[in-house]
Amino acid sequence: MSFVFYVFKKDFHSELRNRYSINSLLMFVMITISIVLFGIVSETSDSLVLSGVLWIVIFFSSMTGLSRSFVNEEEKGTTLFLQLNSKPLHVFLGKFLLNILLMLFINCVTILLYFFFVSDFQVKNFSIFFLTLFLGTFSISLSSTFIASIVAKANTKGALFPILSFPILIPIFISVISATKISVEGKSFSFASSDFQILISYILVIFSASILFFDFIWKE
Amino acid sequence: MIEFSVLNISKKFNKKFVFENLSFQLSDSNSIAIIGKNGSGKSTFLKICAGVLSPFSGNVEIKIGSKNIDKTNFFLHIGFVAPYLQLYDELTPTEHLEFCCNMKNVKFSKSVIEKVLEEVNLENRKNDFVRTFSSGMKQRLKYATAILHKPEILILDEPTVNLDKDGCETVKKIVEKQIQNGILVYATNNLKEENFSSNVLNIEKNNS
Structure with a gap:
C-alpha cells in the first residue's frame, strides 16, 4: 500500500506545481454552472431536472481533467520512467487515488456553487444525496x-x-441521477437502495477489470 | 550469481519484423554492446530486455542465485538510461531519487542521495527543478536514478549522448564499476563506446 502512496505523492506534488488538472476542472465547473444559470435565467426549474443537470456538470468536468493522469505521462514521455520504477498496479492505484481526491474536491466546489446559485435545487434527504455523491465520485474516478x-x-x-x-459511464449516470432525484423528493433510503447496489456492483466490476487488464495496457 | 538470458526475441510493428530471433546470455561481470544502423531496432530491443516492452516472441529471464525473478519485479534489478527516458520537469533531483528509493525498497536518507548525486556531479543542484537543467545534466540525473539501487543489470542506450568530457568520464567509471559487479548491456553507434565490451551483437547482421 505504501508504494501506491508514493506514486500518489509524486503525482500530487506534480499537480500542485502544474495545477493543470485542478485549474481545467475548476474553470470547467464555473463555466458550466454559469451557462446553466444563463439557461434558466429567472424561470422556476424543477428540482428533478436540476438533479440531472448537476450530473451533466460533473460528467463534463471529469471528462476535462481526469484523463490528464495518464495522458500527461505519455505526452511528456515520463511513462518509461514510471515503468522502470514501479509495478503497474501501484501506478494504477496511485493515479486512481489522486483522481478520487481531485473529483471529491471538484464535486464539493460544484455542489457548493450549485446550492448557492441554483436556488430551485433543494435536497430533502441529505444522507441519500451525500452517499450518491460519494459513490458517484468513486465510480467516475x-x-x-x-x-x-x-x-x-x-x-x-x-x-x-x-x-x-x-x-x-452510462450505468453510473442512470443510477446517480435516479438516486439524486430520490434525495430531492425526500423519499426514504429504501427507494434508493437498488441504485446504490448497482453503483457498488459497478465499482467492483470495474475495479476487478482494471486490476486484471492494467498490466497489459501499461506494457506495450 | 546472476544470469541474464534474452532468448529468441522478435518484434514486429505493423506486420513488419524489426528484428527476429535475437539472443544472448550473460552472467556476472559480463557485458555486451548492441550495434546496428539507425532504425535497426536497438532501442526497442533494449526496452524488451528491460521488461518494459513485450516482444512478439521470445523471452527474457533474470536469475539471481537459484531464484527466477518475476517479470513484474525486473525493475528492482535493472537500471536503465536512454536519451528518450524523460524526467519530471516539475520535480527536483532529490524528489526523483526519493521516489526511486521508495519504489525500489532502498532506504531513503540524505546521505544516500548526496552520495549518488556526487557520483554524477549534481550535488550542487539537488534542490533545483529539472526544468532548469540542460540535456547533459538531465542525462547525469538519469544515471543517478539508474544506479541508486545498485542494479545487477545496467542497460544503457547511447551511454554518452548529451554529455561533456567530464560526463563521459563519469559514465566510464560507472560502466567499469558495473562490469566488475554485475552485467552491462548497451546500445551504441559510437565506435569508442563499442570498446566498453568485448561482446558485440550486431542487430542487422542477425537479421540479414
Missing part, C-alpha cells in the same frame, strides 16, 4: 482512470476519452 490509461496510448487522446467514457 475509477472508470475514468482506467479509460485514461487506454486512451493515453492512442493518437487521438482528447477526442477518444469522452467517446470511450460515455458508454462505460
Whole structure:
C-alpha cells in the first residue's frame, strides 16, 4: 500500500506545481454552472431536472481533467520512467487515488456553487444525496482512470476519452441521477437502495477489470 | 550469481519484423554492446530486455542465485538510461531519487542521495527543478536514478549522448564499476563506446 502512496505523492506534488488538472476542472465547473444559470435565467426549474443537470456538470468536468493522469505521462514521455520504477498496479492505484481526491474536491466546489446559485435545487434527504455523491465520485474516478490509461496510448487522446467514457459511464449516470432525484423528493433510503447496489456492483466490476487488464495496457 | 538470458526475441510493428530471433546470455561481470544502423531496432530491443516492452516472441529471464525473478519485479534489478527516458520537469533531483528509493525498497536518507548525486556531479543542484537543467545534466540525473539501487543489470542506450568530457568520464567509471559487479548491456553507434565490451551483437547482421 505504501508504494501506491508514493506514486500518489509524486503525482500530487506534480499537480500542485502544474495545477493543470485542478485549474481545467475548476474553470470547467464555473463555466458550466454559469451557462446553466444563463439557461434558466429567472424561470422556476424543477428540482428533478436540476438533479440531472448537476450530473451533466460533473460528467463534463471529469471528462476535462481526469484523463490528464495518464495522458500527461505519455505526452511528456515520463511513462518509461514510471515503468522502470514501479509495478503497474501501484501506478494504477496511485493515479486512481489522486483522481478520487481531485473529483471529491471538484464535486464539493460544484455542489457548493450549485446550492448557492441554483436556488430551485433543494435536497430533502441529505444522507441519500451525500452517499450518491460519494459513490458517484468513486465510480467516475475509477472508470475514468482506467479509460485514461487506454486512451493515453492512442493518437487521438482528447477526442477518444469522452467517446470511450460515455458508454462505460452510462450505468453510473442512470443510477446517480435516479438516486439524486430520490434525495430531492425526500423519499426514504429504501427507494434508493437498488441504485446504490448497482453503483457498488459497478465499482467492483470495474475495479476487478482494471486490476486484471492494467498490466497489459501499461506494457506495450 | 546472476544470469541474464534474452532468448529468441522478435518484434514486429505493423506486420513488419524489426528484428527476429535475437539472443544472448550473460552472467556476472559480463557485458555486451548492441550495434546496428539507425532504425535497426536497438532501442526497442533494449526496452524488451528491460521488461518494459513485450516482444512478439521470445523471452527474457533474470536469475539471481537459484531464484527466477518475476517479470513484474525486473525493475528492482535493472537500471536503465536512454536519451528518450524523460524526467519530471516539475520535480527536483532529490524528489526523483526519493521516489526511486521508495519504489525500489532502498532506504531513503540524505546521505544516500548526496552520495549518488556526487557520483554524477549534481550535488550542487539537488534542490533545483529539472526544468532548469540542460540535456547533459538531465542525462547525469538519469544515471543517478539508474544506479541508486545498485542494479545487477545496467542497460544503457547511447551511454554518452548529451554529455561533456567530464560526463563521459563519469559514465566510464560507472560502466567499469558495473562490469566488475554485475552485467552491462548497451546500445551504441559510437565506435569508442563499442570498446566498453568485448561482446558485440550486431542487430542487422542477425537479421540479414
